[in-house]
Amino acid sequence: MKELKVAFIGAGSMAEAMISGIVESGTVKKENIYVTNRSNLNRRHELIRKYGIKAMHTEELPYEEIDAFILAMKPKDAEKAMKPLKEKIQPEQTIMSVLAGISNHFIEACLHSGQQVIRVMPNTSSMIGESATALSPSPNVSMENVWMAEELMAAIGKVFVIKESQMDLFTGIAGSGPAYFYYLMESIEKTAEENGMDPEMARKAGAQTILGAAKMMMSREETPSQLRENVTSPNGTTAAGLEALKFNGGGHAISQAILSAAERSKEMSEQLQEAILVK
Ligand SMILES: NC(=O)C1=CN([C@@H]2O[C@H](COP(=O)(O)OP(=O)(O)OC[C@H]3O[C@@H](n4cnc5c(N)ncnc54)[C@H](O)[C@@H]3O)[C@@H](O)[C@H]2O)C=CC1
Numbered sequence: 241m242k243e244l245k246v247a248f249i250g251a252g253s254m255a256e257a258m259i260s261g262i263v264e265s266g267t268v269k270k271e272n273i274y275v276t277n278r279s280n281l282n283r284r285h286e287l288i289r290k291y292g293i294k295a296m297h298t299e300e301l302p303y304e305e306i307d308a309f310i311l312a313m314k315p316k317d318a319e320k321a322m323k324p325l326k327e328k329i330q331p332e333q334t335i336m337s338v339l340a341g342i343s344n345h346f347i348e349a350c351l352h353s354g355q356q357v358i359r360v361m362p363n364t365s366s367m368i369g370e371s372a373t374a375l376s377p378s379p380n381v382s383m384e385n386v387w388m389a390e391e392l393m394a395a396i397g398k399v400f401v402i403k404e405s406q407m408d409l410f411t412g413i414a415g416s417g418p419a420y421f422y423y424l425m426e427s428i429e430k431t432a433e434e435n436g437m438d439p440e441m442a443r444k445a446g447a448q449t450i451l452g453a454a455k456m457m458m459s460r461e462e463t464p465s466q467l468r469e470n471v472t473s474p475n476g477t478t479a480a481g482l483e484a485l486k487f488n489g490g491g492h493a494i495s496q497a498i499l500s501a502a503e504r505s506k507e508m509s510e511q512l513q514e515a516i517l518v519k
C-alpha cells in the first residue's frame with residue numbers, strides 16, 4: 241500500500257483534506273501522492289510546502305505510473321476534465337471520484353469501457369482522519385481494487401461500503417453533514433455572546449459537548465433515545481430545552497436538511513444525464 245501512487249485531479253479543499261489525512265496516517269508515502277490543477281501555481285507550491293507531496297499542472301502528471309486517480313474538481317468541471325484524462329489512462333487504472341451527484345455510470349461513459357470506477361463520498365473531517373466516507377464500486381471493479389480503495393479511505397476515517405442508490409442520502413447525512421454541526425455551533429456561539437458569555441469559551445464547551453455525545457454514541461450500547469433520556473430529568477433543564485427544540489421544529493429541520501441535500505445530489509446527476517442525452 242505504501243508504494244501505491246495516488247493522483248488527485250483538482251487541488252481544492254476536499255483534495256487537501258484527504259491529502260492531509262493520508263499523509264498524517266502514513267498509509268501512502270508522501271512522495272507517491274500527486275495533486276494537479278490547471279493554473280494556480282501558488283496553490284501547488286502551498287500544497288508541496290505543507291505536505292511534502294508532488295504538485296503539478298494536470299498535463300505534467302506521469303499518468304502511466306499512477307495506480308489510482310482521485311477526481312476532486314467541482315462536478316460542473318468533471319466532463320471537461322475527463323476528456324484529456326481518457327487519452328492518457330488505461331482501463332485497468334482505478335478512478336475514484338469524490339464528486340457529489342456524479343454517478344459511476346457517467347464517469348464510465350466519459351472514460352474507457354471497463355474502466356475501474358469507484359464513487360466515494362468523504363467529508364472535510366478527512367483533514368484529521370475523522371471522515372465518514374462512503375464507497376460504492378461500479379459492478380465491474382475487481383475485489384483487489386475495492387480493498388485498495390477501502391484501505392486508502394480508512395486512512396481518512398471510517399469507511400462504509402454502500403449501494404450507489406444510497407449515495408445521495410449518504411451525501412445528505414455525512415458529506416454535507418459537518419456543515420450542519422458548524423451551523424449549530426454558530427448558533428451556540430451567537431447565543432452565548434448575546435447573553436454575555438465569552439464566545440471562545442462557548443465554542444470550546446460546545447465542541448467538547450458534541451465530541452462527548454459522538455463518543456458516547458460510538459462506544460455505548462444505548463440508543464440515541466436512551467442516551468437522551470439519561471440526560472433528561474423530569475421537569476428539569478433538559479426537558480425545557482428539548483421542548484423548545486421540538487416546538488421550534490429542530491428534528492424536522494435536520495430531516496429537511498438531509499433530504500434537501502440528497503435531493504440536490506440526485507438533481508445534479510439527472511442534469512448531467514440530460515446533458516449527455518442532448519449531445
Ligand atoms: N467540500 C466538501 O466538503 C466536499 C466536496 N466533495 C466534492 O469534492 C469536489 C471538490 O470540492 P472542493 O474541493 O470543495 O472544490 P474546490 O473548488 O475547492 O476545488 C476544485 C479544484 O479543482 C480544480 N480543477 C477544476 N477543473 C480541473 C481540471 N480540469 N483539472 C484539474 N483541476 C481542476 C480547481 O482548480 C480547484 O483546485 C466536488 O466535486 C465536491 O462535490 C465531496 C465531499 C465533501
Ligand SMILES: O=C(O)[C@@H]1CCC=N1
Nearest residue numbers: 339340411415416417
Ligand atoms: O456542497 C457540496 O456540493 C459538497 C458535496 C458534499 C459536501 N460538499
